[in-house]
Amino acid sequence: MRPALIGVLCAVLLVAPGPAAASNWYEEAEPLPIVAGRVEDSPQIANVMRSLASELLADPTLLSALRQASGENDDFTVDTIIQRDIAWRLQSKRGRGPLLESVLGGGLSQRLTLLRFPRQALLSDLMLTDDRGLLVGATRIPSDYDQSDEAKYMVPVTSEPGMIHVEDAAYDESADDYVVMASILLVDPADTRPLGVLCVNFTLAALQRD
Numbered sequence: 332m333r334p335a336l337i338g339v340l341c342a343v344l345l346v347a348p349g350p351a352a353a354s355n356w357y358e359e360a361e362p363l364p365i366v367a368g369r370v371e372d373s374p375q376i377a378n379v380m381r382s383l384a385s386e387l388l389a390d391p392t393l394l395s396a397l398r399q400a401s402g403e404n405d406d407f408t409v410d411t412i413i414q415r416d417i418a419w420r421l422q423s424k425r426g427r428g429p430l431l432e433s434v435l436g437g438g439l440s441q442r443l444t445l446l447r448f449p450r451q452a453l454l455s456d457l458m459l460t461d462d463r464g465l466l467v468g469a470t471r472i473p474s475d476y477d478q479s480d481e482a483k484y485m486v487p488v489t490s491e492p493g494m495i496h497v498e499d500a501a502y503d504e505s506a507d508d509y510v511v512m513a514s515i516l517l518v519d520p521a522d523t524r525p526l527g528v529l530c531v532n533f534t535l536a537a538l539q540r541d
Contacts, residue, residue: 373538379453380495380515383446384529387459388520393442397459397526398519400439400467412465412477419466419476431472439468455506455532459517460484462525471505483530487516492523500535509535 387393407415415430422428434440443457447470459468464479478484486496498512510532517526 375453375538376497376511376513376533377495379450379533380513380529380531381493383457383531384515384517386446387442387529388517390442393439394519394526396438397461397467397517401461401463401526404461404463404465404467407463407465412463415465416475416477420474423472423474426472430476434466434476435469435472437468440470443468443470453534453537455503455508455510455534457532458530459527460530461527462488464488464528467527478528478530483512483514484528487514487528488525490516492516492518503532506532506534511535511538 387397418428418430422431439459443459447454447457456470457468458466458470458473458478460478461467464477464481464484466473466476466478475481482498483496487494490496494515496514500509500511502508503510512530512532514528514530516528518524519526
């Protein structure tokens with residue numbers, strides 16, 4: 332009987348799942364990445380972006396402030412921009428500093444905050460650059476001062492006016508949520524000169540509910 336028992340035990344061991352099988356099961360059980368669907372085709376994103384852009388450009392005070400910011404930054408050299416970007420990164424980590432406060436405490440940032448308020452369930456945050464991609468307004472602290480090397484700036488400024496650039500849904504640590512980023516070029520209604528780019532993070536859950 333002993334040889335037979337040993338044979339049965341060997342057979343059981345041969346068909347039992349080993350470590351490799353357990354590893355495969357674990358990989359299959361990994362949560363799937365969130366898929367936004369075709370949120371880039373959402374009429375809601377297009378409507379909100381165009382509404383926000385229209386409100387900004389229709390405000391004479393804000394339009395004047397954006398023109399002024401773009402004009403002042405035109406004199407910045409590449410070295411100046413690099414130094415300001417470094418200063419911004421250092422100050423953003425501390426949460427305070429003269430450059431940080433000049434942008435976040437300015438009229439453009441205050442206006443963005445007011446624009447977001449009635450839509451705060453849908454809009455995670457807003458950011459505004461000048462025509463060179465330099466930060467001039469935001470509702471919370473962005474990681475960079477110079478946005479000119481990022482798609483959210485480069486695509487709108489090289490596309491037809493009115494085109495809305497939308498990126499894939501991604502997790503935003505600051506917002507602690509999944510967001511969909513959209514951006515649009517702002518054009519001066521007086522002479523069609525590019526003034527800057529408006530960037531908006533939409534809360535993915537709110538988009539999917541609607």
